[in-house]
Amino acid sequence: MIFITLILGKTIGFLCRVFHFGSGGTWPGHVALRFYPGFLNDKGMSPSRGVVLVSGTNGKTTVTKMVSHVLRKKGFLVTTNASGANLENGLASAIILSQPLLSKKRPNYFVLEVDEFTLPIVLEKLKPTTVVLLNISRDQLDRYGETDLILERWEYSLRLSAVPYIVLDKSLEYFRKLSFSENTVVLDFNEISDEKFPEDLSSLFYSKNLKAALAVLLNLGVPSDESLQHLSDFQAAYGRGEVLIFGGKIFHIFLAKNPASLSNNLRFFEERKDSFNAALFILNDNIPDGRDVSWIYDVSPRLILSACGEEKIFISGKRCYDMAVRLKYAGLDVREENVSPSLQKIRSVITADSSICNVAVFPNYSAMLEFRKLMLGRKIL
């Protein structure tokens, strides 16, 4: 059964790539799960050493990439969903595409980022050794209801499945309130010392992400010094601090998909604003983003002004006018001619401006994919 499912999944993945039908990040898993719904539970697929699942509103992709990066450098075979497809079909796709067909060799680890609402569903199937809970904040509330509900579901399902290790941030009150099975060891990643964090890593990736990754690795037997060494050549996950060059301008992408991530990125940007001359905000309201863009008002207007007050402002995306109004109320100098739903048009305006060299780009999720598509010809990897 597994063999046929793998062939099926891999064929779909191959077709996706050949015909440029999606990125191949979800379809193989989607079809495989239709064909064999028990695929994820199948013991024949489980890795030899363990499964790490990373969930939370912000930082999943980065932490997942950090942990996989270090484990791979240590010579382990790691299956991960680097594309960020983190629903059940994305997890299945990652597993299918990384499994060699004609070899008995199994991966050592699965290190997977998992969507907040998918986590409870896959706990029983993937039987993780370690679950990382990064944070929970408002993101796509129109899809999910409220953050309380997510926490409730996490607590319930994690207690039920008695995961051996949970790594979380105890400095967050809402996490301290959770109670888990007595067989579960809860580790506080906030206890990891950031003294030895190299400047570029901790600032760019928000030191909490680094702490979480180190805590997981420590739990898997990798001392933090060693992990940091392996991370010295770590590259940002796509769209998270990634740098793209076009028309002589340098675009730095800072995924800003909810109030917490936009605020974090604005704070990061504020410290470096002298090296930038322009900021480009791109706001969409596609299904993966959430249809509700009200959250842009949950970011402090003072922060927006202090971070971007001296930059040239450009705005695009389906909801560019909502963003334009928001930034204007925060006190930014928003020019009508610099606002357009057409990303291509705004890019031309930017490239035509000789005074601009470095542009900070703040897109939400589908906007980030669109921007990469425009710049690189592909959305994801």
Add this chain to the structure above:
Amino acid sequence: MKGLVVGHLYPDELNLYGDNGNVEVVAARCVERGIKCEVIDVGVGKVSSYPGLGEVNLLFMGGGPDSSQKSVYEDFLIEKKEFVSDYVYSGKVGLFVCGSYQLLGEFYRSADGSELKGLGIFNAHTVHFGKNKSRCIGNVRAVLSETITADPVFKNVDFLGPHIFGFENHGGRTYLGSDAVPFAKVTHGHGNNSEDGTEGLLLGNCVGTYFHGPLLAKNPHLADYLIAKALGVSELPKLDDKLSIASYTASKKLR
């Protein structure tokens, strides 16, 4: 003119879906016109511990996640009831969004049948049907009540017309009492209960509504109407609203 004095109830606890943006918008629209604007944040505790509340001419309260609403519920019912009732009945301007709109009503009945008492100022009650009925979520459009559109002040400050746009996201469904005036009539979306086409409630110059967006950012003409009513003026200087108008126009097409 003494200017706008905004009383902002529970800004830290009830700040879901960008609702605090409403305060930012009225403040910015006053400042741009050279009208003084002061915001008094009112948190948990006795009303007397917040000096200057007597000067408030625009009272605002948003909604929050269940846990935050629970945390201020007692305080609101015990410490703030008298102040809020006196305020609303005095005919001053108020805006209560989502959770706070529900709290100003008679009661909130949960899916398990338990009832939370409200302030009983708004002649309306809210019922949560649990899993039997899905949440009311999505872009929403409505036409303002004639009580507002027929007001000469609205006619003076209006530059966009009777339509308002927003985003709603509520599990509870609100039913108005027989003599209650709805704030608006829904043309797309759910409104109060997705049954009778009503949206929100209007009592004197106080509005209860399910519109997030935030409401006053998406509907700047309504923001100006509330500012003018609060200041007791019949006209306001026009602002450069090109971007707001573009956003308002784009909202017409949102599904």
